[in-house]
Each structure stands twice: as structure tokens, then as C-alpha cells.
Amino acid sequence: MTGKLRSGIFLAPFHPVDEDPTLAIRRDLELIDWLDKQGFEEAWIGEHHSAGYEIISSPELFIAAAAERTSRIKLGTGVVSLPYHNPLMAANRIIQLDHMTRGRVMFGVGPGLLPSDAHMLGIEVAKQRDRMVEALEVILRLFKGETVSIETEWFTLQNARLQLKPFTAPYPEVAVASSVTPSGxxxxxxxxxxxxxxxxxxxxxxxxxxxxxxxxxKTAIENGRVMDPGALRLVGPMHLAETREEARAQVKFGFEKWRHYFGSINPMGLDAGNGKDPIDAMIESGQGIIGTPDDAIAQIDRLQQKIPGFGAYLMLAHNWANFENTKKSYELFARHVKPKFHQANEAREASLKWATENSGEFIGAAMNAAMQTIVKHQAEEEAKAKAQGAQTKGATAAD
Incomplete structure (x- = not known):
């Protein structure tokens, strides 16, 4: 998986409670289509069941719809909260999507982020990570074609097996959520x-x-494995415009609503601003970018210094700006940031430098060629004139 830095989004999503949820979900689908057209490689879609903002409860359903609108972007669950699901059911849904997308689905898993979700399901928050591990290890066995019989505190499987083999060999890519704790x-x-x-x-x-x-x-080595940094994805928020001033003006549309929700509901919260303007505090701390493509490049450079060779940068989809400016932000990233990390313009830059440095010689040759053409043309015209004159004299003499 190592190679060019991939890019995409992590779509929770975040939609304020003062707008129509149906239209919001339709815009999310339209956004995935837009990203596909702009050449983004990945989109990860979340699962949440409470608090009113993150309104996609089934990333699998969303991915099924998005896959029919797109052609190349890979679509991941970001993430399926495994303690909420029987592992056989979760495995079957992902393998079905593997076939429906013809290999474009990725399986992101986690313990569940919102404590309010776990509360409604009667799950103790302290048990979520252990249950995630229990479920995932069963799912991996099912993906490999094993028949599983197991009884745990919260699920039972009897001779469970998948009736569909994976479309992807050996099975879809699996990624686990990781934030601060070492469990991921x-x-x-x-x-x-x-x-x-x-x-x-x-x-x-x-x-x-x-x-x-x-x-x-270290854990991989202990288990006889090697980790691929290309499978490491880093998530952070950005909004880009032509100038920093434009970017700041555009995020007035929705930044404060997002900040209030994210800061009060999300366990990771936001960094304390210490009385500073929230946007200044976010930018100065490096938590997010509200600026230009150059600012985005600097942020990714900072992350690459921390984890050299990581595989993908995922922008946290946030709806700070209106939809048109949001799409423009992603377009600017595709036009000016992606090429930097893909070295897409190295050959072009070298060609321009070579042509510029040798322009005197090339222009001189071109001007000389043009002058030779002019001289040749004049000589041809003179020859035609002489030939016509000789014909006229000959005709006159014959008369």
C-alpha cells in the first residue's frame, strides 16, 4: 500500500439541528460524487445514533448509495461501532458491500464514540473496547472462511460462517480507530x-x-508481522480558500455551531483557547487549518515529520462553510495540495526550467528559421516573377 500520499475525507457527518436532515444527507452523497470527480482516493463514513448532529446511523447503507454514484473512490465505514452489532451480521454486510462495490469498500471499526449511544443500548462504556476486540477477532475469522462457534457475555454464534466469499482477496482492508489510548x-x-x-x-x-x-x-513484530505505514491514516479539519481572509469569512457560516457541538459532545473535545479567538487558537495550536493551499501543505509536512511515510490524509468533513465554498475548498486541495505530495509537476517544472534557461538559444534558432523562411519566400517570388516575365517576352516575340 506504500506509495503516493492518498487523500480523502472522514465524514461523521456534522449537521446542525436547524436544517433539513433529508437535504443534508443528499448533500453528503453529492459531496462524495464531487470528491470522486476531483480525484480523491478515500471517503470514510461514520455511525452514530444520538445527539442529533451526526445523522448517519448506517454507514453501510450510505456506502451502497454512494457507490452507485461514483466510479473509483474507495468507501470506508468510519467506523462501525462493533459492540452495537452481532459480528456475523456486521461481517455479512461488509462482504455484501465488497461485492456491490467490486472491491471499493474498506472496513473501519471502533468501540463507539458517543457514550449516549452506548447508554441507549444498555452497554457499559468501560466494556466497549473489550467487546470491540471480541467482535473483530471473530469477524476476521469469518472473513478467512472459518466456521465459528463461540459464546460470550453479549453474543453467541453456532456454526457461523459466511455464505459469500469476499470479492477482495483475501478480504476487504480493515482499519481500527485510534486516538489517544494504545488499544487501537x-x-x-x-x-x-x-x-x-x-x-x-x-x-x-x-x-x-x-x-x-x-x-x-512493536506488537506487530511480537506477532511475526510488519506494519505498513501506507495503511496509517491521519484525520484533521481544514477549510481552504484563495486567501486566508476569504477562508475566515467563509467559515463564519457554520464554525461556531460545529465548535459548540464538537466541544461539548466529543470526548476529544477542542483545545482550550485561553481566551483567544477560537479560529486563532485552532490555527496556532495546529488543530485545524483555515487558510490557503500553502497552509494545508505546511500542515501535512508537519504530520509527515511526526510520522514519515503515513499513507493518507483525511480531512474531517465539518460544514464550516456553505456547500459551494465547501466544494471549492476540496477543489483547491485537489488542484494545489495533492500534486505537491504526488510530485505530479516535477517533470513539468523541470521542462519549464530547461526551456527557460535555454530560451535565448531556442528563440534565436526560431528567429533564424523564420528569417530563412522569409528569404526563401522572397527568392521564390522573385523567381516566379522572372519566369512570368520570360513567358511574356516569348509570347510577344511569337506574335
Whole structure:
């Protein structure tokens, strides 16, 4: 998986409670189609069941619809909260999507982010991570074609097996959510999974990046495996415009609503601003970018210094700006940021430099060629005139 830095979004999504939810979901689908057209490689869609903002409860349903609108972008669950699901049912849904998308689905898993979701299901928050591990290890066995019989505190399987083999060999990519605690890194290392670092630019999450990646690598070695940095995905928010002033003006549309929700509901929260303007505090701390493509490049450079060779940068979809400016932000990223990390213009830049440095010689040759053409043309015209004159004299003499 190592290679060019991939890019995409992590779509929770975040929709304020003062707008129509049906239209909001339709815009999310339209956004995925737009990203596909702009050449983004990945989109991860969340699962949430409470608090009113993150209104996609089934990422699998959303992915099924998005897959029919797109042609190349890969679509991941970001994430399926495994303690909420029987592992056989979760495995079957992903393998069905693997076939429906012809290999474009990715399986992101986690314990469940919102405590209010777990409360409604009667699940103790303290048990969520252990249940995630129990479920995932069963799902991986099912993906491999095993027949599983197991009884746990919260689910029972009897001779359970998948009736469809995966479309993807050996099975769809699996990635585990990782933020501050080491649990995600341990699980990824043990089973050689990808990692979704969902708080990569939050101060605590940023500080934990190298630690958790090191844990994953060491755990992988202990289990006879090797971690691929290409399967490491870092998530952070950005909004881009032509100028920093334009970007700041555009996010007035929805930044404060998002900040209130994210800061009060999300366990990771927001960095304390210490009385500063919230946008200034976010930018200065490195938690998010509200600026230009150059600012986005600098942020990714900062992350690459922390974790060299990581595989993908995922922008946290936030709806800070209206939909048209949001699409424009992603377009600017595709036009000016992606080429930087793909080295897409190296050959063009070298060609321009070569042509510029040798322009005197080339222009001189071109001007000389033009002059020769003019001289040749004049000579041809003179020859035609002489020939016509000789014909006229000959005709006159004959008369």
C-alpha cells in the first residue's frame, strides 16, 4: 500500500439541528460524487445514533448509495461501532458491500464514540473496547472462511460462517480507530490492520501519534508481522480558500455551531483557547487549518515529520462553510495540495526550467528559421516573377 500520499475525507457527518436532515444527507452523497470527480482516493463514513448532529446511523447503507454514484473512490465505514452489532451480521454486510462495490469498500471499526449511544443500548462504556476486540477477532475469522462457534457475555454464534466469499482477496482492508489510548495500536499490530487516527491534529492526539504507531509496530513484530505505514491514516479539519481572509469569512457560516457541538459532545473535545479567538487558537495550536493551499501543505509536512511515510490524509468533513465554498475548498486541495505530495509537476517544472534557461538559444534558432523562411519566400517570388516575365517576352516575340 506504500506509495503516493492518498487523500480523502472522514465524514461523521456534522449537521446542525436547524436544517433539513433529508437535504443534508443528499448533500453528503453529492459531496462524495464531487470528491470522486476531483480525484480523491478515500471517503470514510461514520455511525452514530444520538445527539442529533451526526445523522448517519448506517454507514453501510450510505456506502451502497454512494457507490452507485461514483466510479473509483474507495468507501470506508468510519467506523462501525462493533459492540452495537452481532459480528456475523456486521461481517455479512461488509462482504455484501465488497461485492456491490467490486472491491471499493474498506472496513473501519471502533468501540463507539458517543457514550449516549452506548447508554441507549444498555452497554457499559468501560466494556466497549473489550467487546470491540471480541467482535473483530471473530469477524476476521469469518472473513478467512472459518466456521465459528463461540459464546460470550453479549453474543453467541453456532456454526457461523459466511455464505459469500469476499470479492477482495483475501478480504476487504480493515482499519481500527485510534486516538489517544494504545488499544487501537495494539489491535492493529496484532492483526496487521490499518489505523484511523481520528484526532491526529488535536494536541493530545498529535502527541500520541508516534507513541501509538510505535506500539503498533512493536506488537506487530511480537506477532511475526510488519506494519505498513501506507495503511496509517491521519484525520484533521481544514477549510481552504484563495486567501486566508476569504477562508475566515467563509467559515463564519457554520464554525461556531460545529465548535459548540464538537466541544461539548466529543470526548476529544477542542483545545482550550485561553481566551483567544477560537479560529486563532485552532490555527496556532495546529488543530485545524483555515487558510490557503500553502497552509494545508505546511500542515501535512508537519504530520509527515511526526510520522514519515503515513499513507493518507483525511480531512474531517465539518460544514464550516456553505456547500459551494465547501466544494471549492476540496477543489483547491485537489488542484494545489495533492500534486505537491504526488510530485505530479516535477517533470513539468523541470521542462519549464530547461526551456527557460535555454530560451535565448531556442528563440534565436526560431528567429533564424523564420528569417530563412522569409528569404526563401522572397527568392521564390522573385523567381516566379522572372519566369512570368520570360513567358511574356516569348509570347510577344511569337506574335
Amino acid at each position: 495500536g495494539k489491535l492493529a499490530g496484532k492483526h496487521q490492520l490499518g489505523m484511523l487516527c481520528v484526532a491526529a491534529t488535536n494536541t493530545a492526539g498529535y502527541d500520541a501519534l508516534a507513541i501509538n504507531w510505535d506500539i503498533a509496530q
